[in-house]
Amino acid sequence: MTSHRIGSLAAETLHFTFDGTRYHGRPGDTIASALLANGVRVVGRSFKYHRPRGIMGYGVEEPNALVDVTLNGITTPNLRATTEALVDGMIVRSVNASPTAADDRKGFLDRFAQFLPAGFYYKTFIWPDWHRFEPSIRAMAGLGRLDPRNQPPAQNPQIAAHCDVLVIGGGPAGLHAAQQAMGEGKSVMLVDDQPVIGGSLLSRSAEIDGKPGLEWAATVSADLQANGHRVLTDTTAYGIYDHNLVALWQRRAGQSDAQWRVRAKEIVLAAGAIERPLIFPDNDRPGVMLADAALSYLARHKVLVGRRIVLATNNDRAYPVADALRRAGAAVTIADLRPQASDGALASAKIEAVHGPKGVEAVTISGQRIAADSLLMAGGLTPSVHLYCQAGGKLTYDETIAAFVPRDDLPGIRVVGAAAGQYALTEILSLGGEPHPYAIAPAWPQRDAKGRQWVDFQNDVTVKDIALAERENFRSVEHLKRYTTLGMATDQGKTSNMNGLATMAALTGQTIPQTGTTTYRPPFVPVPFGVVAGRRRGEFFNPVRRLVLEREHRDAGAVFREYGGWLRPAWFGGANAAANIRREAIAARTTVGILDGSPLGKIEVIGADAGALVDYNSYNTLSNLKPSRIRYGFMLTESGVIYDDGVTSKISDEHYVVSCSSGHVAGVVARLEEWRQDRFDPARVFVHNSTPQWATLTASGPNSKALVAALGLGVDLDDAALPHMAFADGQFQAAPARVSRVSFTGDRSYEIAVPSAKAASLLAAMQEAGKPLDAVLMGSEALLLLRAEKGYVIAGKDTDGTTMPQDLGIIGPMQKRQNEYVGRRSLLTDNAQRPDRSHFVGLTVEGDTTLPVGAHGVETLNSKRRSIGFVTSSYDSPTLNRPIALGLIERGMERKGEVIDLVHLGQTFRARIAEPCAFDPEGARLNA
Amino acid sequence: MQLFSCPFCGPRDETEFTFGGEAGKERPEPAPDVSAEDWSKYLHRVGNPRGRTREIWVHHTCGEYFLMERDTVSHVVAGTQSLRGGGA
Amino acid sequence: MAHSRTANRYSALSLVREGLRGHSGWQQAWRSPEPKAAYDAVIIGGGGQGLATAYYLAKNHGMTKVAVVEKGWIGGGNTGRNTSTIRSNYFYPESVALYDYSLKLYETLGKELNYNIMFSQRGVVTVAHSDAEMEIAARIVNAMQINDTDAELFSRDQVLEKAPLLNSGDQARYPIFGGVWQGRAGVARHDAVAWGYARAADGFGVDIIQDCAVTGFLIENGRCVGVETSKGEIRAGAVGIATAGNSGVVAGMAGFNLPIKSYSLQAMVSEPVKPCLDTVVLYLGTGTYLFQSDKGEIVVGGGIDRIPSYAQRGNPPVQATVLSGMLEMFPSFGQLKMLRQWAGVVDVVPDSSPIIGPSPVPGLYLNCGWGTGGFKAIPAGGVLLAHLMATGEHHDISRPFDLDRFRTGRLIDEAAGSGIAH
Structure with a gap:
């Protein structure tokens, strides 16, 4: 042992x-x-x-x-x-x-x-x-x-914090800076990656303010906490991001790790320095260790790394290490690479061989074989400037300490202590006097290096590999890194980068600063993915929107699906989707269906310029509506593409309610706001999204009028008083209730909007009133089917990101409107006018095969197949007892009656191009 | 993670904001008089400066659009102001 | 390979031979010459696209008086920062023609360049999470099959067979319904693509000039006749721009604007682990995509950071979004750590398709606007820009990607057509 x-x-x-x-x-x-x-x-x-x-x-x-x-x-x-x-x-x-x-x-x-x-x-x-x-x-x-x-469960909190001064590193330099900041009345946060505050004081003895180093450190830490400042141990600052944000990884006993996002007015970087290995043949043998590490194991764990130790060094810092190891009982031979050595050390020592493949047995130094069980390396310190460089700091090479150090402080970032190349306590603590000498003679690898000498230990990169990279012109440090994988291991090059670039410098004959460093990027240490990701998982990942009536629908047997970000009943009645959708659709055509349409947008546009804004926002003119009337229309993007469709209700000349599909509410509000602020006088028009304040329940079907009449809303339901595309205001249980006659099924329909708090009562009342009328609850799937029978388009399903209103045959506004509206000029481009645009059409199959959605129409020219469009919606229509389909087909409107070939995953189909509307083209049922 | 200053609400996390476009673009109108070239420029051409830039942003929390001057390399924010004047 | 310069041929045999003599006989992979006063063609940008252009100018058009000028080190921009996925699962025939041509060139590129680019055709699966998304997936698969590239509509079981560690539990925010599979797609060693092209182009006599920033253009009688650089003026018969995220800046030096906005795109890798994921997976729900590199690192990316930027820096909110997406897909990857993260500057065009063609300045040609997808198109982009610079005319494949499409409105917007953003 x-x-x-x-x-x-x-x-x-x-x-x-x-x-x-x-x-x-x-x-x-x-x-x-x-x-x-x-x-x-x-x-x-x-x-x-x-x-x-x-x-x-x-x-x-x-x-x-x-x-x-x-x-x-x-x-x-x-x-x-x-x-x-x-x-x-x-x-x-x-x-x-x-x-x-x-x-x-x-x-x-x-x-x-x-x-x-x-x-x-x-x-x-x-x-x-x-x-x-x-x-x-x-x-x-x-x-x-x-x-x-x-x-691992998604239980990693992400904690935001701010302070005047964030000190990274709880060694003497960091503690001193924290103490000073506290003295200046600033709020301080001190973090250290070790379980105990103290940094180098944990392994090297010192006396500060008349106390042993560690005792002083504990006092300062206690003082900080007693004064309300945060001290986090086991916490690593792993990245600096824009505007002085520091990301911390905190390991918490018995709890999930946490990420802290700390915004600090000033960051004091006191991250210390890391000792470098020396480069000599077989320097990777087990038992070859950094001298500082050996000291730490001794001081902190009472572990002596060997009994016969060779300590190879090129600087003075190793001597106290040798003293400590000797005091603990080890025999230590100092092999000083420098010509001048003291205290019985070997001078001008050259490490020529390390013997013992599975553990050091002996070391050959300058031709002399010395039995040893450990070989310690003290190659000088590399300041931990990672965070400074991540923040954009530039380094300068300090010959006297053979290290890159920060050139200037950055705005809001100061580097102190060993991270800044200040290694002496007197210097760090501003005690004055002579800085402690730190004499180092760098021993960088040379071109004629013999044997296998490791630079990057984990990735097995040797001096010869770097020489090969140089020979093959991978001389830029970034090429060196990528070609040899130097510094790309999980230790991120903390012990290898400096030696590697110094080797390249020696090989190319350039100076070390000319050779330069690779880019420093977060993280300083590998950080668990969960810490960076936080708690956004499962239902917290893009949370779905939920209906006010979700519980009632569940109780009624609803099966839920996500539509446009909303969790909505897809159908009622359990697992058999097709049968239930069919049942609901038939009922809605023959009696009455009740549908929860609450997520549909209700955006109020109010003010003297309300009419002008809704007109500008829409392809169709809306301001010439009479009050209490409703109009269907499109909204286009500035590129002329259909963004959404929906109905707009005019309440008065200064008040409109714009409806849109449930997934587009935020987008429509945003575009109305954008144009309001950019184009209009914001004092003369206001936009308010009232969607969440209202619940909307729709009764659709021949019995809908009777159902609504039974609710006693105080609205004259006579068709003369309330025709299709009109609305009237009534009351439901002393709350306002707006009844609108709009239809997405093609049947007579009434949308009843009440304050959300009244939603459950209204649903109960409608179900009660619907009982004698054979009413059914209806989910979104049946609605999708019914509207497809009517050839009503769903923006985003039956249109794509290229569809313009003329592709649906709606050219009136484009030809007649004289004023500006969003997307107007784009309807006049070459592309908008091209003759081979895809049009929205119906597709009729012969026989009873339902076309698969996503099947493409194809045309073969010179034995080369070409897509001429695709199926966007397809159903087995219970109303018509045959399959129906909708699609976007090239020149479709000019080719009505033509039969085309379609393919789907190798299967072929035939269908006839038809009008989109397959049911009740005259619209008689709207008033049936 | 950047800190932007809404002229109405003060400094807020970048996640509360959306980029609206480069400032200073005029919408050419009326449509029938606008050349394809001019419309294309309005729709698509951008300066995309490397360095100082003037942009329109929207702060979702309050819904207001505003002007921001910032640097696309250093990410330093020089200032923000409401579209109708008034800085923060 | 018709090298004008004697170069080492790479093979297992040459490796053994050199191994026996201490690898002393390997030559430079490419030279680092000083620029000459004039070339037949100068390409700005020493990334994959620029180096490939130089290679194909020499190989396809016999032009060897060619220089690539690079302001930093070759392959140091997006070529060295992307997640190295190569695929042609596109919707429009114009896109398939471009990307599938590129994929085909990639399939033989290692042998052609005598450089192992490690193109691993392990397949890409784009996972759909609902019946509606499966309908869109079918639309894409059918389009791809009609356009003669390989595609399959995968069932849920087929997806899970390719990636067994995917989150298939009831608690999954995004259930797996199936997906779009392209088996010929895969990943390659991105640096090797740049180095392989550089070495082969150099073999033809192309000058690769690093640390040479373009500061302006030489314009005579309205025609571009060369570039001003930090190493002096270089005259050229034709000049090509292949500068990705900096295209807007370079175009500005020539006096025109482009429909390009520059954004950061981040990527991250884990510490290496033994093989646990054998394909490339993209979730429509999370927008996160990932694969395991040959070294064992999980390589993960997501959407762009929607703040215009040239900073090449990462950002915690976007990292959180991408990584929470990954952990939603692969809950067991929560035991891994983020080893590295970085960002590239991507050149985003309104329709997310590239711009390849003549610029408004005669003699100056464009290859830009690849956004997040330029790596997969390096061979094709190189062939097409080389064709333009050598002949002054479009190749059939590049014609639809001309800058002119923004005037005519004939955009090639994959997201618009397929419903899926690429």
């Missing part, structure tokens, strides 16, 4: 397994610290070559230790062992390895590595066919395994 826990093992109360072996850990452990405490060295395999890998980092930068974790029978893939808290009973499995990480069947692949360089797949698998190779390549790729049973 190499890595191990120091001191008493009494606290090891948590049980878990890794690749089938049982281990113990303690509260506060991550999976990684527990594995190290148990001396586990190989924790995974690399993506491409299946090289054995150990734990390299301590936190989000970890490239190797990815695991699938099963807890309570549910597995979650690709968790980072270094950031996942250990839970009792966890079953942990390495990814990309079988049967275990230590003994992986595909480990042989590494022997073929020389034939699998960067981008090798672009150069092969071309013959005979990529599809031959793809399945096995796919099976090789991927990390963890998805668990189909793991369906």
Whole structure:
């Protein structure tokens, strides 16, 4: 055993397994610290070559230790062992390895590595066919395994918050900034991705304000909270978006993770820095670890990563790490890559070989083989500037610390501490005095690098791969990234990007700043999809609109379907759709049907210019109606296409009610508002959507007049007083009731609109009055059928996004109107005038075969088939006892009587082009 | 997630707004006198500037259309005003 | 492939040979020359469309004095930012002619370019959620079959067989009724398409000039005779614009406007997992579409962000919409994490069909307006723009897509015809 826990093992109360072996850990452990405490060295395999890998980092930068974790029978893939808290009973499995990480069947692949360089797949698998190779390549790729049973509920809240100052990072720099902001009376929010506030103070000792570092951190955090400021731990700021919005991912014990959307006047970025690996041959062996990580495991989990440790460094920060490891009982050899070294360290050290494929056994340094069980790397710090760059910040390269640092503060964004390249506490806390020296001699890979030296550990990108990319002219850092996949692994290049671009710089002879960085984009760490998605799922995803009378309809046996965003009764009476629709349709033709038409739009246009606005909005002139009269018409888009149809009622010269289909209410209100504000004097006309305030129940059929008469609404129902396309106002149970004679079935019909609160009473009254009249409740499907018998169009079903009013044969307004209306000029274009437009027609089949909706009419010319239109509606008509159909057919109106061929999924049909109206063309039944 | 300032309601989340079009377009009329070219320009041609732009937006919450000047690259909002004057 | 320059031939054999000698013999995939003073043709924009145009100018028309000028790095715009779906499930014959031609070219492109673009014809299913949507689906399938491209009307069971992890439960907001299936459709490695064309065009002697921004046009006697760039003036017999989201800006330099508005389109990928989704799925209800890449990442996209923008940035509300749509479709994907997200600038035209044809300035030709769908059309777009630049005339396939259609009103609006926005 190499890595191990120091001191008493009494606290090891948590049980878990890794690749089938049982281990113990303690509260506060991550999976990684527990594995190290148990001396586990190989924790995974690399993506491409299946090289054995150990734990390299301590936190989000970890490239190797990815695991699938099963807890309570549910597995979650690709968790980072270094950031996942250990839970009792966890079953942990390495990814990309079988049967275990230590003994992986595909480990042989590494022997073929020389034939699998960067981008090798672009150069092969071309013959005979990529599809031959793809399945096995796919099976090789991927990390963890998805668990189909793991369906996390949509319980991730999205919390909006705002503050004066949002501090990201709870280390000394962040705490200092938060303290200052609080002192200035600002509202503060402090977030940190660790379970405990403190940042670097958690592993490096310091004294601040006369207190030990951690105690100071706890005091500041407590102060903030006591003064009403928010401190969120286990919370990662993963993205900065427009106008200073920061997205946070908060892990909450015992609850679903949350997304916070924080709008801050000022963002203080104190995200720290991440240590870089050094580049030397076989630097990916298990047991090779970042020095900072080793220090953190020691300080935070009492885990010593080895007994005989080589610490390779190019900077001064490693020396205190060596001291701490020695104090804990390890033998540490410092291999300083720089020519000057102190404290007995080897100077000008060159790491030439790392021995031990499944765990470091020895290291050859400058020709000398030194036995060791761990090799620590201190390659210098890379400031975490991700969020600054996401916000558009530009970097500058600081030679003295061999790192990119923010060039300028952005409006509302300030970078402090290690993220800004300030590594010394005196500097961070503005204590004055000499900044602590941070001497570094970068040891970037060189062109003549020998052996296999890893840059991106997870994606298996070596210095040679980068050299190949350079040779093949993938020199732009973005090409380098895409060609070699450098930085595209799940660690997002946190340890590899800087080394990678420095390597490219060395190869091209350019400077590092000339070579540049790739674009930084959110997220800073992989974030669960559910956190980004929030709770919009199931019925919260585009919620349906519901009728006031839904419960009554349900009680009456309604089967519901969604129409234009509304949940409406499709038919009543249970599962047999066809029989019930037929029953309802027959009743509505012979007695009376009652239909809930409440979702139909009721948009009031009021004011001196109301007539002008409704006229402009409509293809048909409406203002010349007499009061109490109703007119049917179209609304066009500015492109001349039919947008919707509906009836408009004129109440007075200064008051109209525009009706439209249920799915178009918002759209019609929007266009009326747009023209009102853009073209009219808004003081002279007003638009009000009163649809939700009214419930509309329709009685349609020969017995409808008797039914409405029995309701006693106080309206003269005599046809002379209330003819078709007129309305009258009455009362129902002391509430206003408007009775309109409009018909979508072709039969005598009455629409009764009452305040929504009266809907249930009105329905009950109509059902009661309807009993002796053999009334039935009728759903939308029967209505759709009845209107099709009449050849009434449904905009969007029987028309498409090209249909103009002339395609329905309605050319009066186009020819006669002298004033402007929406879409007018578009009716005059070449396209509107073309002779081969598709027209709305009826289609009559010989025999009893119902045409499938979606079947196309076809014409064959030079043995090439061509569509001449399609079927838009088709039913088996109970009224006519034969199939009926409607369609849009090229030149249809000129070809009435012609028989055409139709096809549907290989089947052929024949039909005769006819008038759309198949029933009662004279309209006698409107008054029957 | 952008923050737009409705001249009537103040700063609100972008999800409350819909883009209406570039500002300054005149509808050519009357239809019979308008050339196909001019009508096509009215319907379809846009400046689509990269940078500062003047646009018409609508705030659904209050239903008002207004003018907004903003930058299509940086997303900085320079200002908004009602169609009949008055800024926010 | 008639290379004027000796290039490595890629194959398993050459890979082994190079493997044995440390890969020291691989040549540049393309050169990075300084621009010459004049070319027969200059294409602005080193994305897939521009590089393909250069390739087909050389291959189909024998024009090799050709340059592609790119302000950044090739393939860095929408070619490298899209979700790489290739399909021809369109409604109008004009659209099918264009996109199916492109799909056919894609089917042999890897071999033609000697570059594995990894075109995986795993099929695309567009899922319908009601009887009414099934009727529209039938309308589309029949149109596709009449126009001689492959299409099937799938039942609910057939959809679930292709994508077993789809949400088929009673609680689903969007029940599965069936869908439109196109089996020849699929996905490809988008970067490889750009690099493959670049390498092949370079092989013909085409100059690919990166980090070279066009700053203006050389107009003489009303005719475009070249471009002004950050690397100096370049004269050209014909100039083509293939700049996607920046087409409006480039057109502005030449003094005309286009019916194009630029918007952000976002995409996201998960961390890689072992194979769990073998086809491309699009839901009409959610507007979200997704597939699993060969690497194992779930690649997901949705609708555009309806705020005109050139920012190439993502945005939480749209991400939430796209991802909640995905989780509604595949509840088990809630165990995955979003690894990367990005945005491209798409050039949206009123009828969502491309503009291919002469510009108002003689000598200057357009290939733009692809909106969210340019990647699938790269081979066809390249052939058509090359044809225009070489001959000055439309190819039969490109004629309906001329800019003139906005004057005549003869738009090719797929959403209008099929009821489904593409």
